[in-house]
Amino acid sequence: MNKSIKTDLIARWCFEEQDGTKTLDEVTNIHDKVQYIFEKALFQPDRQIKRRKGISGNALWFDGFSVYIQRDGRKFTYDKGALTFSLWIAPHAFGGIEDERLTALINQHHLVEEKGFILGFHKHGQLSFQLGLTSGWEEVWGENHFLPKDVWSHVVATFDSHEGFMKLYLNGDLIGSKKTQGGKIVPAEVDLIVGKNNNPFVVADTFSLNTFMGLMDKVEIYRRALGEDEILKQYHSYLEPVNGRIPHSISYETISIDRADFTADRHRPQYHATAPGHWMNEPHAPLYFKGKYHLFYQHNPQGPYWGNIHWGHWVSEDLIHWKDQPVALAPDQEEVDPDGTWSGCAHYDENGLPVLFFTAGNHRYLPNQMIGLARSTFEKDGDLNLAKWEKHQDPVIFQPEGYQLDDDGFRDPFVWKEEDTWFQIVGSGINGKGGTALLFESTNIIDWHFKGCLYVSDVKKYPYLGRVWELPIMLPLGKNRKGEEKHIFIISPVGEGADVEVFYWVGTWDKMDGKFTPDQEDPQLFDLGDFHFTGPSAMVDPVTKKLILFTIAQGERPVEYEYASGWAHNAGMPVEIYLGTDDRMRIKPVDQVKELRNEKLIDIKNKTIAEVNEQLEQIQGDMLEIKLKFKNAYEGRYGLFLRQAMNRSEETLFYYDHSQDSFFVDRNKTSLDKKERTKGIQGGEVNLENEPLEVRFLLDKSLVEVYVNEIKSLTTRVYPACEESKGITLFGAEHLIIESMEIWSMNGIN
Template sequence: MYNERYRPQFHFSPKENWMNDPNGLVYFKGEYHLFYQYHPDGTKWGPMHWGHAVSKDLIHWDHLPIALFPDELGTIFSGCAVVDYGNTSGLKDGDEDVMVAIFTQHEEGNQKQSIAYSHDRGRTWTKYHNNPVIANPGLKDIRDPKVFWHEDANKWIMSLACGNHIRFYGSSNLLEWEHMSSFGEGYGAHGGVWECPDLIEVPVKGSEEKKWVLIVSINPGAPNGGSGMQYFVGEFNGKSFLPDESPETTHWADYGRDFYAAVSWLDTPTQEQIWIGWMSNWQYANEVPTHPWRSAMSIPRVVTLMKTENGYNLVQTPVKEIEQLRTRKTIEEHDVITHKEKPLKLSGVGPLLEMDIEVKEAQADTWGIHVRHGESQTTIAFHLKKGQWSIDRTQSGEVDFSTEFPSKDIAPFEKEVNKVQFYLDTSSLEVFLNDGESVITELIFPSQEDVEMELFARNGEVAFDRVKVTNLKGIWEKEREL
C-alpha cells in the first residue's frame, strides 16, 4: 500500500478507488477535516459518497470511514461543513458543538440541497429528517453549496452554483434558506458549467485592506483546455457580490490542467485562507494510469491578494507545514550562469523534491528547467520576450492513455521572473512563479524514478543567485489508526 507506481508520496490520495472534489473543509478541535467526492466501488466516477480524512498539520492524513452514503433522495454531491458554535440550528445534543454538513443530493434531473449533522467530531452522521432544505427550483444544475457565518449580516451565507451563475442564499439557522441575489450571467468565462463556488475574504499583501473573492470552477472552458478555476474580486455586503471589474475580465487561479474544484477551510487557527484542489481534469480523469486508486489533492495553499496596476491578483503559496518534509539531502549552487553551451545539470536528485531558483539577471529570450526521468522529460520554460511561461509534458512519460493529456500549457506573467519554486511528487508537478503570483499544476506519469534537472538558456544567458534542490520525505511511512 502506498508503494504502487505513480502513487503520490506527499499529496493526499485515497487508499483505493475514485476520488474527486474536496468537500466539507473545516478545522475543529485540532483537526483539519477533508471530506471528498468518493466512489467506493470502482476507480471511475460513479455513485457519489463523501470520503473522509483528518490531519493535524495539513500534510499527514489519517483515513476515516465513509462519512455520507446515498439515500432515497439521491447520491451525495459536493458541499461543505460548518461547526454551528452558536447552535443556530438547534441540532446540538449534549456538550459537543454540532458539526453540520451541507451538500447537494443528486437524482437524474433533480439536484437539491440537504444537511446532516455530527455530535462526535465528524465520525458519525445523521441526515436531517426534513431534507432537502433547499428544493430544486426548476434548474438542471444547482449544486455545490459553500456556507460560512457572516458576522456583520448575522446570518449564514451560502454560495450555490447554478449552471451559468452563482446564487447567494441566507439563513439564520442552516435549516431555512432565502435566495438573496445572483451573480455571474455575462461575467467572466462561460465555456462550460459553473461549479464549486467559494466566497472568501482575503487580505491584500502589504496593507490592512481585505477584499472579497468569489471562486468559481468551470468545466470545460479553462484557458489550456478542460477544467479550470476563475475568480472575481469585489465586495460582499451580506446580500450581494459586487465585482470591481468589468464583465469581460477573467482571472484564472491556476493555468495548469490539473487544479480544480478548490475550496477553503473554515475556522483555521491562523485565520489564514487555505485551500486545496483536486489534481485532475475531467478531460481524462477517468483514464489516468493509476491503480488501485484514482486522483490526488494538491498541496494545501495559503491564498492572499496582491494589488497591481491592473487590479488585484490572487497569490498562492504552499502551507509552511510542508517544510517538515525537507530532508538534509540537498544540492545547492550559487552564482550560476547558464547559456546555450553551458547548461547546469543536477543529477541524482529525485524522486520527491522541492526546487528553489532565484534569478539575478536574465538576458536570454527563453530559459527554463528540463525535469528528466530517464528518457522522459517535462520542460518548464520562461519566454521572457512574450511575457509567458509554460510547461510542456508531451514527452513526460506515459501520455497516450488519452489524446487530451499530452499538452503544452501556457500562462502569462506580469513583469520579470525573479523566483521559481516547484514541488515534484511521483506523478505531479506544482510550480509557483514569483512567490505564487502565477501557478501551473500538472500531472505527469514518468517512465522512471531517477531524476535529473537541467537549467538551460536560449539566445542569451541567465545569471542565478541560487539554485537549490531539497529532497522530501513521503507522508505514508506508516498507517496510523485514529
C-alpha cells in the first residue's frame, strides 16, 4: 500500500484471525465484536465464525441474517468533509428487498433524520452510496451496473465536500458520480455497522433483511477522497499475486453455507434430505438423467425465513443419499424472473436433454406470474451433475385471457409427454368456482396452446379446497381390477378457508378432450398429520417404473427457534404410490430406505404387549425404523409411545382407535418447552376394513413419518426439551399380541 494513502487510513479490517468472535481494526487496534447468533446456540454446540479464503489471506463470511461487525458509534470519528470507503466483496445472495433500504456493506446512518452515511446495494446488487449532508440527503447509484454473485468485486465510494462530489467505483471504474448541493456530513448518533443496515426491514418481528450474505475482505476507511488513479492502482495491487485478474469464480465450498455446522443440532433430521442450511420449502422438479436423480427445492440462501426464493439442487444415485449442488436458478434482473423464481417441474426436450419449467415472477407484467423455461448446459459441458442452466429469454406461457382467473393464481407448472405431444398443467383458480389446473399442449416445449381446465372443483361444496390450487400433478397410477388405466390427480389448496394439505383423486384422463374425470367426487387426503406433509411433486422413475412422490416435511417451529437454529424444514422421505389390489391408492417409503438400516435392535414375534415392553426398556433412539404388526386386536386403542422420557414427563403417542377406525398422534406431552408448537391430537380415518393394524415408523430426530397399512401416512414433528427423551413403549391392553416387531437404528446420509 502506498505510504501516503496508508497515513490517511482511519480504519482497516483484514479478517486475518483464525477464529474468535472479534476482528481487529489494524489502525486503531480496536477489536470489534462480530455479532453471530450461534455464539449461544439453543439446540447445538457453539459454532465458529467463518474465516475463509479472501482476495488476499482470509476473508470474513457473512451468513446473511445474523453476522455483522458492530462498534459503539462514540468510538468512531471521521472527517465530515471527506471520506473514502474501500472494500472487496463477493456476494452469494442479494436478498429479497421489500423496500428502498439498502443491504449495507458499511453504514452509520439515520435515513429519517437524513444523517450519516451508508454504502450498500439494492435489488440484484445495484450499488449505491448515500450521505446525510447539511444540505440534505444525497444519493449516487451505479446505474446499469450490478454486482456479480460468487465473484470478487472491488467497491470504492468517495466524498469530497470541497469539490462537492460523491463517486462510486467498481473494479477501478467510475460507475456513478453526483454533484452535491454542498455541505458536510451530519453524523448519525448510531453504531458503526459493517454488513448490516442499522435500520433494516424486519420480517416476522425477527429477521433483519438488508444484511450482507457472502465474503468480505480488506475493508478500509480513509479521511480523504482518494483519486481515480489511486483507486485503480490500489485495485491492481491486490490482483498482482493472481496474474492481475480477478479470479473467475469462487469455489462452492468457499462461499456457500456449510452443512457441517448443523450436524450436531439434536432436532435436525439426519437421514432425510435437508438444505445445507437456512430456509427451504417444497422439493420439486424430480428428474432422472444418465444414472443420476436430481431434485430441486425452494430455497432462501439469505436466511432461515421465507422469501428471496432460489432453486436449491441435490443429486443422488439412489433417491436417498443426496449431495448438494450450487443453486440452479435464481431471480435475475436481465431475465424472465427478476421478481421471483418459484416452483416448477423438470422434463426433457426434443433431444432428450433436461429442461426446467418454473414460475417466473415479473412485475413488469400484469398478471405478474408466468411460466419460464431453462435448459441444461450438459451439451456444452458434459456435467452429469447438471449444475448450470440457461433460461429461455422470454416466458413460454402467459396467463390465458378470457377466463375469470384468480388474480394471484397462475403458478407451478407440471409437464409430461405422450407420444409426440407435451402436456402442461398450471395451478390456478376461477373466481367464484374454485381451484383448477389449466391445461396446455405443445409439440416443441416453446409454443404452448391453451386447452382449457383439466378439472374444476366446487368451492361451495368443498370450501376447504380453496380458491386456488398449487402444485398440480397428474400421472398414470396403473390398471384397476377391471383392467382400466387409472391416473392420479394431486393438488394443494391455498387461499381463504383452504385446508393446506395434499389432496388427490383417482380417475380417468381423456387426452382428446383434455379432461380428468374422478372416480369419486370427494377429494382424498394423503396424510393425517395436519400441515406437515405438503408441497407435492412426483415422477415416474424411469429405472423402476414406480410412481415416486416427494414432499416437504414442515418444521413447525416458533420463528425465534428457526432464527436460533439457522435452518427451517426438510424433505419428507420419497414415497411410492400405487394402486392396491382393492383399487385403493397405497403409499409406502421407497424401497431404498432399507439401505439406511444399521443395527437391528429388536426382532420379536407373537408376544404380548407386556412381554415386549420388558425388552423395550433397553431400547433408546431418535434415529430409528420400526415395523409393528398387531394380531387379533379388534377393540380399544393401541399403538406406540416414541421420544419418551424415563419419568414420562415427555412422550408422543401414536395409536389406532378401533371404534373410529382412525389413527392418531397425541402430542400433548411431546415437549416440556412451552414455546414449542407441538401440541394437541391429530389424525383421521384409515378404513382398515378389519385388516390387522400394521404400522411402519421412520423416526429421524424431530421428524416422525408413520405408514398405516400402506393406506395412509401420518407425518408430524416432535421437539422434546430433554435430550434423554428417547424411550419406546407399546400402548394398549397388556394381553394384546404383537405378531411382529422389528427395530433398526438408522444411518445418516451426510
